[in-house]
Amino acid sequence: MTQTADNILNNPFLNKGTAFTQSERQALGLTGTLPAVVQTIDEQAQQAYAQFQSKPNDLEKRLFLMTLFNENRTLFFHLMDQHVVEFMPIVYDPTVADSIEQYSHLFTDSQGAAFISVDDPDSIEDTLRNAANGRDIRLVVVTDAEGILGMGDWGVNGVDIAVGKLMVYTAAAGIDPSQVLPVSIDAGTNNQQLLDDPLYLGNHHKRVYGDAYYDVIDRFVTAERKLFPESLLHWEDFGRSNAKVILDKYQDQMPTFNDDIQGTGMVVLAGILGALNISHEDIRDQKFVFFGSGSAGMGIAHQIFDELQRAGLSADEARQHLYAVDKQGLLFSDTPDLTAAQTEFARNRQDFNNATDLTTLAQVVATVHPTVLIGTSTQPGAFTADLVKDMAAHTDRPIIFPLSNPTKLAEAKALDLLKWTDGRALIATGIPVGDVTYNGTTYHIGQGNNALMYPGLGFGLIASTATVLNGETLSAACHALGGLVDTTQPGAAVLPPVDQLTDFSQKIAEVVAQSVVDQHLNKEPIADVRQAVADMKWVPEYKPVD
Ligand SMILES: NC(=O)c1ccc[n+]([C@@H]2O[C@H](COP(=O)([O-])OP(=O)(O)OC[C@H]3O[C@@H](n4cnc5c(N)ncnc54)[C@H](O)[C@@H]3O)[C@@H](O)[C@H]2O)c1
Ligand SMILES: O=C(O)C[C@H](O)C(=O)O
Numbered sequence: 001m002t003q004t005a006d007n008i009l010n011n012p013f014l015n016k017g018t019a020f021t022q023s024e025r026q027a028l029g030l031t032g033t034l035p036a037v038v039q040t041i042d043e044q045a046q047q048a049y050a051q052f053q054s055k056p057n058d059l060e061k062r063l064f065l066m067t068l069f070n071e072n073r074t075l076f077f078h079l080m081d082q083h084v085v086e087f088m089p090i091v092y093d094p095t096v097a098d099s100i101e102q103y104s105h106l107f108t109d110s111q112g113a114a115f116i117s118v119d120d121p122d123s124i125e126d127t128l129r130n131a132a133n134g135r136d137i138r139l140v141v142v143t144d145a146e147g148i149l150g151m152g153d154w155g156v157n158g159v160d161i162a163v164g165k166l167m168v169y170t171a172a173a174g175i176d177p178s179q180v181l182p183v184s185i186d187a188g189t190n191n192q193q194l195l196d197d198p199l200y201l202g203n204h205h206k207r208v209y210g211d212a213y214y215d216v217i218d219r220f221v222t223a224e225r226k227l228f229p230e231s232l233l234h235w236e237d238f239g240r241s242n243a244k245v246i247l248d249k250y251q252d253q254m255p256t257f258n259d260d261i262q263g264t265g266m267v268v269l270a271g272i273l274g275a276l277n278i279s280h281e282d283i284r285d286q287k288f289v290f291f292g293s294g295s296a297g298m299g300i301a302h303q304i305f306d307e308l309q310r311a312g313l314s315a316d317e318a319r320q321h322l323y324a325v326d327k328q329g330l331l332f333s334d335t336p337d338l339t340a341a342q343t344e345f346a347r348n349r350q351d352f353n354n355a356t357d358l359t360t361l362a363q364v365v366a367t368v369h370p371t372v373l374i375g376t377s378t379q380p381g382a383f384t385a386d387l388v389k390d391m392a393a394h395t396d397r398p399i400i401f402p403l404s405n406p407t408k409l410a411e412a413k414a415l416d417l418l419k420w421t422d423g424r425a426l427i428a429t430g431i432p433v434g435d436v437t438y439n440g441t442t443y444h445i446g447q448g449n450n451a452l453m454y455p456g457l458g459f460g461l462i463a464s465t466a467t468v469l470n471g472e473t474l475s476a477a478c479h480a481l482g483g484l485v486d487t488t489q490p491g492a493a494v495l496p497p498v499d500q501l502t503d504f505s506q507k508i509a510e511v512v513a514q515s516v517v518d519q520h521l522n523k524e525p526i527a528d529v530r531q532a533v534a535d536m537k538w539v540p541e542y543k544p545v546d
C-alpha cells in the first residue's frame, strides 16, 4: 500500500516529525507537510524535555509524555533513555495510578491497545488482529484490572497498566515497541464509582466470574497463540481468585508468566539475596513473615520456598520458615476460605502453643521473631514502630520490604524503618524513594518492584524463543539480579539502582536466555545466546525510510 503523508505522520512507528530529511520528505510525499527545518532526534528530544519540565505536576507530565508516545515512539523512547530515572515514576508507578483512576475522563487515544469485552467473545480474534494491524507481535501484556496495584478494581481504566508495563519493557530491555500489544479484558467492574459514572468507558455491569469468564480467557489465549505464535504472554493485575488459576492452567503450555506472582517473587528473592550478601547471613537461617497473602505475597513465598529447597532443605523443612499472614492473622490449615496458594503455606495449628492469639501481625511478630518481613497487604502504615522495634530486638539486620503500591498504600516509610531500627534495617520499597540520611549515613533504598525483573526476564525468553518458563530459569534470573549489589558501602541498597536498569535488564536477559538454551527449551536453534539477545535489542534512533 502506498503511504500517504497523513498515514505516515499519524503512525507513531513511522513518524519522525521534523526529523524527516529533505529526500525522505520528497520520497514519501511529505513535501510541504512539515516546517522547513530538519532536526536531529537530539534537538527534538531537547525541545520535548523542555516542554516536559514546564508541566506543573506529575500527571500533567505524564499526559505530555503520552502525547509524545502516541505521536512518535522513537522520539519518546530516545528521550526516556536519557531520563530513565526521572521518567519511570511518571510513565509507571506511582503516577500511572492517578492516570488509571481518571482514565475515562482523560481519554484521548487508545494507545494501540486491544479491548476485549466479556459481552462479545466472538470478536476476540478480530480485536487482536485489528489492534496488531499486521505487526509481528512478540509480547502481549494483558490485564482484566480486578486488582490494579493495591487499588482494587478499575475495569477498563486499568489498560494503562498494560501500556505502562510495556513502556518499561522497551525502556529497560529494548523490546521493539512495534512488536508489543497491550490488552484489556473488560469483564465488567465491581467498582461502584465507575458503574455510576456516565463517562466510564467500560462495560457498565458487575464483573463476570466463573465459567463465562474462564471461557473468555480461554478464547483469548487461543486467539493470541494463533495470531502471535512467537509471542510471550504477560498477565498483570488480575484478581486474587483468578490470577493463579489462570497461571496454573497455561504455564506449561506456552511462554507465559504472571508478573504479580512470579515477577514480584523474583525481585523480592533477589532483594533478599542482596540483603543477605550485605549481612553475610544464610537464607536457611531466616524466618519469613508475609503480611498480605494474596497474589504477590504467595508468589514471593513460593519463590523463597523454591530457593530454600535449592539450598538443601526438604519441602517440609522449608515450609517451617514461612509464615503467611492475611486479614485473619496467621493462616492455619483449618482457616476458612483459604485460596489455593495460601493452602500451600498455611501452618499447622499444633505447631504453636498460642495459636488462638495469632490474629494480628504484631502477635505473629512477637511470637515468631521473623528476620524478614514482607508487606503486600495494601494496608498503609501496617508496619508500626512497636512491631518493627520488636522484630529488630531479635535480629541484627532486619530485612523489611514494604511493597504495597502506590505510595499511599505502603506499609511503612524507609526513614521510619531506619529510625526504629537504629539504621539496621535492610529495606526495599515498592515505589521509588530517594536516598535517606540517618545518623550521618546515607542509605540508598532499593526499589523492590517487579519492574527490575520482568523486562529482562521477558526479553530473555523472547530472544531465546523459549517454549515455556520453568523454575530453573526463574531461579537463575533471581540470582543474576541478587548478585549485583555493592556490599562495600555503608548504606548500600539491597537491589541495584534504577539508573542501571538497562544494564542489568540486559544481564538478566542473557542469563534467562542461557538457562532456556541449556535446558533445550528454545524453539529455534540459538548458536550464541549473547548475540541473540543483542540482535533483538531495539535502539531508539531513526532508521532511514525507503
Ligand atoms: N512492589 C512490587 O513489585 C509489587 C508487585 C505486586 C504487588 N505489589 C503490591 O502488593 C499489594 C498486593 O497486591 P496483590 O496483587 O498481591 O493483591 P491481592 O489482592 O492478591 O493481595 C492482597 C492481600 O492482602 C490482604 N489484605 C487486605 N487487607 C489486609 C489486612 N488488613 N491485613 C492483612 N492482609 C490484608 C488481602 O486479603 C489479600 O490476600 C498491592 O498494593 C500491590 O501494589 C507490589
Ligand atoms: O505495577 C507495579 O508498580 C508493581 C506491581 O505489579 C503492582 O501491582 O504493584
Ligand SMILES: [Mn+2]
Pocket: 149, 236, 237, 259, 260
Ligand atoms: Mn501488578
